[in-house]
Amino acid sequence: MGAVRLGSDAWLLRVDGAEQAASLATALRHGALRCSDVVPAATTVLVDGVEEPDELWRIVEGWDPTAVQAHAGELVEVPVIxxxxxxxxxxxxxxxxxxxxxxxxxxxEFVATFSGFAPGFSYLSGLPAEWAVPRLASPRSRVPAGSVALADRWCGIYPSESPGGWSLLGRTELAVWDLGRGEAPALLVPGARVRFVVA
Structure with missing residues (x-):
């Protein structure tokens, strides 16, 4: 694992894939680390506002990247047409x-592993490697909000209309990004478990 210091109190930790990033982020959140934010991505974890770097390294050194993390996040059912x-x-x-x-x-059962691309877009892991779906050769200029799609080993729900190169399976009326929710506008936060059901 690599680490890069960003400014005075942030670190970017590099790992081997999204599952490890999610696992490390979980360990940091549950390890009583005093910081302002922990943000997993595809191969990194950004830890911002670290008050005591020694606490960060204590958790990192005790983390087992080969251990299977139990995802105990909220289960969200997504109805799909x-x-x-x-x-x-x-x-x-x-x-x-x-x-x-x-x-x-x-x-x-999918797990919201990290967010990106657009506000409220969660990369959902859980598709077996043998079911990986290639991205479209030419992305669409317009994908409707609520579209449920696959790309590689990821599943995602487009929170708003945007271009996109993922394969469209269907659509949901469930709003995955809603500013009306106040401080928690994203429905599928990292760690959330997701099951799709026929609408």
């Missing part, structure tokens, strides 16, 4: 019919 433009393409890639795609997708 499976009518996405790429259902047939994903079905062909997986060697199943459209019903098989829906069955596989609703049969998994």
């Amino acid at each position: 499976y009518d996405g433009a790429d259902l047939d393409r994903v079905a062909a890639h997986w060697g199943v019919d459209v019903g098989g795609v829906v069955a596989r997708h609703t049969g998994l």
Whole structure:
């Protein structure tokens, strides 16, 4: 693991993949570290506002990157209308019919691993490596808000209309980003467990 100091009280910790980043972020949050924020990403964890660097390194040195972290976050059920433009393409890639795609997708439990791309967009891990879906060769200029999509081993829900190159499975009416929620506008915060259900 590598570490880069950012300013006077922040550190960027480099790890081997999103699962390790999520695991380390969980260890830091539960390790009584006095800091202002812990932000996991695909291969890094940003720790900001660290009051006592010795506490940070104590937790990091005691963290086991090979240990499986139990995700105890809130379970969020997301109702989906499976009518996405790429259902047939994903079905062909997986060697199943459209019903098989829906069955596989609703049969998994995903975990919000980190956020990015747009406010409220959570990268949901949990898709097996053998079901990885390639990104589109040419991204769409417009993907509607609420679109449920796959790319590589990730699942995501577009919080707002935007360009995008992920394969569209369907859509949900559930708002994953809502400023009306006050201090917690994002529905799928890191650690949240996510199950998709047929609407």
